[in-house]
Amino acid sequence: MSWHAWFTLVVVAAAVYVLARDLLAPAVTVVGSMIVLLVAGVISPTDALAGFSSPAPITVAALYVLARAVEKTGGLQPLVNTTLGGGTGVRWSLTRLLAPTALASGFLNNTPIVAMLAPQVTEWAERRSISPSRYLMPLSFAAILGGVITVIGTSTNLVVSGLMEQHGLREMGMFEISRIGVPCAVAGLAIVILLAPLVLPERRQPRRALEGEGAREFVVSMRVVEDGPLDGRAVEEGGLRHLQGVFLVEIERASDVIAPVAPATVLRGGDVLTFVGKADLVLDLQSQRGLTSAEAKHVARFDTHRHTFYEVVVGAASPLVGKTLRQVEFRSRYQAAVIAVHRAGQRVRGKLGEVRLKVGDTLLLLTDPGFGARWRDSHDFLLAARVGGTPPAVARKAWLVGLIGACVVLLAGTGVLPILQASLVAGVLLVVFGVLTAGEARGAVDLDVILVIAASFALGAAVDRSGLAETLAGGIVQGFEPLGRRGILLGVVLATVLLTELITNNAAAVLVFPIGIAAAERTGLDPRGVALAIAVAASASFLTPIGYQTNTMVYGPGGYRFGDYARLGAPLTLIVMLVTVMVAPI
Numbered sequence: 141m142s143w144h145a146w147f148t149l150v151v152v153a154a155a156v157y158v159l160a161r162d163l164l165a166p167a168v169t170v171v172g173s174m175i176v177l178l179v180a181g182v183i184s185p186t187d188a189l190a191g192f193s194s195p196a197p198i199t200v201a202a203l204y205v206l207a208r209a210v211e212k213t214g215g216l217q218p219l220v221n222t223t224l225g226g227g228t229g230v231r232w233s234l235t236r237l238l239a240p241t242a243l244a245s246g247f248l249n250n251t252p253i254v255a256m257l258a259p260q261v262t263e264w265a266e267r268r269s270i271s272p273s274r275y276l277m278p279l280s281f282a283a284i285l286g287g288v289i290t291v292i293g294t295s296t297n298l299v300v301s302g303l304m305e306q307h308g309l310r311e312m313g314m315f316e317i318s319r320i321g322v323p324c325a326v327a328g329l330a331i332v333i334l335l336a337p338l339v340l341p342e343r344r345q346p347r348r349a350l351e352g353e354g355a356r357e358f359v360v361s362m363r364v365v366e367d368g369p370l371d372g373r374a375v376e377e378g379g380l381r382h383l384q385g386v387f388l389v390e391i392e393r394a395s396d397v398i399a400p401v402a403p404a405t406v407l408r409g410g411d412v413l414t415f416v417g418k419a420d421l422v423l424d425l426q427s428q429r430g431l432t433s434a435e436a437k438h439v440a441r442f443d444t445h446r447h448t449f450y451e452v453v454v455g456a457a458s459p460l461v462g463k464t465l466r467q468v469e470f471r472s473r474y475q476a477a478v479i480a481v482h483r484a485g486q487r488v489r490g491k492l493g494e495v496r497l498k499v500g501d502t503l504l505l506l507t508d509p510g511f512g513a514r515w516r517d518s519h520d521f522l523l524a525a526r527v528g529g530t531p532p533a534v535a536r537k538a539w540l541v542g543l544i545g546a547c548v549v550l551l552a553g554t555g556v557l558p559i560l561q562a563s564l565v566a567g568v569l570l571v572v573f574g575v576l577t578a579g580e581a582r583g584a585v586d587l588d589v590i591l592v593i594a595a596s597f598a599l600g601a602a603v604d605r606s607g608l609a610e611t612l613a614g615g616i617v618q619g620f621e622p623l624g625r626r627g628i629l630l631g632v633v634l635a636t637v638l639l640t641e642l643i644t645n646n647a648a649a650v651l652v653f654p655i656g657i658a659a660a661e662r663t664g665l666d667p668r669g670v671a672l673a674i675a676v677a678a679s680a681s682f683l684t685p686i687g688y689q690t691n692t693m694v695y696g697p698g699g700y701r702f703g704d705y706a707r708l709g710a711p712l713t714l715i716v717m718l719v720t721v722m723v724a725p726i
Contacts, residue, residue, distance in 0.1 A: 144182050144606040151176055152599060152608075152651060159643040162499055162686075165457055166644050167591040174598035182602050191597025195311075195560040196302035197590045200295040202563035206545055207249040208584030209570045211256060213538040230274060230337045237261065237275060238282035238329050245286030246293045246321075247549055254283050254690040259451075259525035262697060271342035276694035277705065278336045281682055281712060283690050285328040288321035288676045290314055292552070292559060296645045299593055300675040301559075303600065303653045309668060312675075314553040320676050324719045331715050332708065339707040343699030362431040366409030370430030376403035378430070380413070387492065389477040389506050390414040399506060400477040416479050416506075448526060450476070450505040450512065453696050454497050455522030455689060457588045466493040474515070476507030484701050500685050502696025519588060523693045537575050544569055589646075596650040604654035613658035621663075628663055629673055630721045632656040636677035637717060641687045649678035669725040680716045682709030 141149075155173040158164050164172075178188040191197065237257075245253055258276055265272040287294035291301055291312045301312035364370050370378045380388050381403055390399040392412040398405060407413075413431070454460050460468060471477055481488040481495055482502045488495050497503075505511070512524050544566045551557040557565075570576050576584070603609045620631035632652065640648035656674050660667040681687035683706050685695035691705065 141611050142607055145608040145611060147180055148177065148182055148602045148606040148608050151182075152603065155599070155647075156639070156643055159647065162456060162461065165588065166647070167457070167588040167595075170592050170595040170599065170647060174595045177598060177602045182606055183598055187601040187605065188598045190306065190601065191302075191594035194302040194306070194594070194597060195558070196295075196298045197593040199292075199298050199560045199563050200593060201585045201590055202560075202567040203249060203292060203295075204585045205567040205570060205576065205581045206541075206548070206563065207252045208580065209541045209575045210248060210538075210545065211252040212580070213541050213575065230270075231333050234275065234278055234333045234336060238278055238332060241279060241282040242286030242289070242325050242329060245283040246289030246325075247545065250283035250287050250294065250690055251693070254280055254693050255523055255525075258523065258694055258697060262525075271699075273343035273698045273700060273704075274336065274340055276698035277340060277691075277700065277708060278332045280688075280690040280694045281332055281708070282329060284679055284681065284688060285325040285716075288679050289318055289325055290321070290549075291317055292548075292563075293321070294645075294679055295589065295593060296649050296678045297675050298559070299596070299646050300649050300653065300671055300678070303597070303650065304668070304671050306597075307654075307657055307667070309671065311558075312672070313555075314549065314559065317672050317675060319725065320672055320720055320723055323723050324676055324716050327715050327719050328712055331712050335711060336708055340704065343701070343704070362413045362415065362428075362433060364407050364409055364411040364413065365430050365432055368409065368430035370407050370428075371409040373407055374403065375401060375405050375407065378407060379428070387415060387477070388413055389416050389479070400471050400475055402472065416477075448507070448509055449479070450507055451523075451525050451697055452503050452505060452515075452521040453523040453693055454499060454501045454503070455519065455692055456499050456686070457519045457586075458497075458499075458522070459520060460497045461499055462496060464494055464496055474505075474507070474511070474520075476505040476511055479504040479506055482696055482699070486701075500692050500695040518583075519586065522689060523697070525697070537573070540573060541570065541575055592644055593646050596647045599647070600650040600654055603651060604658075609654035609658045612655045613662060616655065616659050617662050625663065625665060625726055626721050628659060629665065629670065629724060629726055630717070632659055632670060633673055633677040633717050633720055636674050637680050637713060640678050640681050641683050645678045645681055645688060649674055652678070665726045673720050673724040676720050677717065680713055680720075682712045682716075684709075 151173050155169050158169045159166060163169075174183075174188055177183050178185065241253060241257065257279060261275050261279060262272040265275055284294075288297065291297045291314050297312065297317055305311045370380075375381060375388060388401050390397060390413070391401055391405065391407070392398075392414070393408060393410075465471075465478055478492055480503075481492055481497070482504070483498065483500070488501075509526070512526055515521055515524050548559075548562045548566045551562045552559045567581060571578055571581050603612075616631040616635065617628055620627040623630065632655065635655070636648055636652045639652060642648075652674055653671065656670045657667050659665065660670045679688075681691065685691045685700065685702060685705055694700070
């Protein structure tokens with residue numbers, strides 16, 4: 141290989157390592173790799189910026205706006221009402237839930253679908269005394285499977301479509317990928333419905349730690365002694381900000397309740413202070429001068445019209461990753477107090493303010509009812525669901541959003557308008573007709589995802605231009621050629637699946653695409669069929685909770701452990717790979 145190829149291999153390997161270990165945000169990693177390759181002369185400025193002029197990231201951005209409009213107007217509420225009815229068994233309930241979810245995911249971004257359905261599935265399961273872990277992971281998998289039904293089902297399909305155009309192939313048609321995607325979705329859903337009741341264990345939810353017998357473990361109530369050393373002093377001045385194992389979340393003063401509690405809040409004699417944490421770490425309170433014991437209260441009393449509980453999930457793009465609650469000044473920044481942190485199905489022990497947050501952590505918050513509206517469009521939380529919240533009502537303009545979405549599918553599917561133009565027009569109409577404000581439309585776009593998509597094109601160009609793709613394609617052909625033409629395709633699909641579990645699915649598709657095309661040119665495979673197979677395989681992320689963001693969204697709320705995903709994800713991945721290899725047109 142040339143030095144360009146070796147250099148590209150080192151840069152790509154370093155990027156994969158950083159992404160797999162979550163050492164840096166995906167956007168920073170991919171853009172940084174692009175810059176390194178550009179400065180080294182491996183790619184030209186045109187190659188480096190090609191992704192920013194590609195239709196793919198702009199189309200994805202426009203479809204984010206459409207998905208936000210559906211979410212805001214409650215356009216998916218009929219789906220919720222249909223799927224979450226009465227059930228006579230787990231498999232029948234899964235069928236009712238997963239089939240419509242997969243169908244909806246074929247035309248909408250799957251992230252808002254899971255964000256809307258997950259909390260309501262949880263409440264539905266709890267009302268029937270069923271562990272939500274039986275349903276949340278299958279919900280995520282169904283949304284992923286549905287994403288490969290059409291070209292707009294997931295951003296990865298649009299990325300591959302853009303790469304096809306760059307390599308001289310016609311862009312992907314609206315339903316072209318359906319030839320592979322529909323059989324994969326059907327077979328995949330069948331496996332999930334069959335195996336989920338057998339292989340998924342019942343897990344305890346994070347919020348259950350605040351209910352039932354374990355409630356009092358989290359709650360300690362103390363009264364401020366009148367004319368004592370704390371009377372008239374601020375919370376921070378009185379040393380109540382950095383206690384061992386517990387922290388202050390509420391002050392009850394006469395008929396008023398102050399929650400969350402700011403560091404500058406002045407204490408008064410007779411105030412009842414409610415602390416949360418571990419009951420075996422209350423030594424700080426017992427030795428605190430100016431406080432006396434008060435009758436313990438049940439946590440459920442907090443859930444009033446003034447403040448309530450939220451469950452939030454930390455995603456890969458969150459600024460909270462790698463930091464402690466104290467470092468980010470969580471309470472003042474978010475106007476919320478963290479009641480508990482759950483990780484891999486277990487409550488994190490110790491002093492919460494000193495816990496370094498990781499991707500997939502679920503935080504149980506005490507905050508005001510407006511928390512969800514404030515942070516819905518931010519990337520700080522992958523999921524923000526009100527505990528015990530009521531489902532949103534369907535807005536009057538839901539029909540308009542549905543009509544606009546249907547027109548996008550119809551125009552793009554019949555070829556009257558390309559997907560880019562149709563989605564852009566849809567985004568503009570949603571703002572013009574007042575469904576979304578300009579700010580809401582702007583906030584709906586995940587800029588980190590757009591940056592990753594655009595910059596990933598440069599990495600793919602480097603793999604192609606440097607000759608690395610040709611070398612790696614030769615290795616795949618040599619290793620899998622004894623298995624025949626479909627065996628070579630299996631090698632490409634396998635490489636894509638393994639890579640997508642380590643890094644983002646878009647980056648995996650971009651890196652494998654030139655290798656797959658080079659393998660097709662060597663062996664006479666249809667490059668379009670290989671490209672479609674790569675798009676499907678790049679979305680087949682079922683083995684870990686961090687491979688795809690919907691998996692991360694349900695990781696904490698479902699109380700799952702890391703290994704739970706492989707229980708169901710391994711056979712599902714195998715089925716998707718086999719179906720893809722068997723039905724892809726080559």
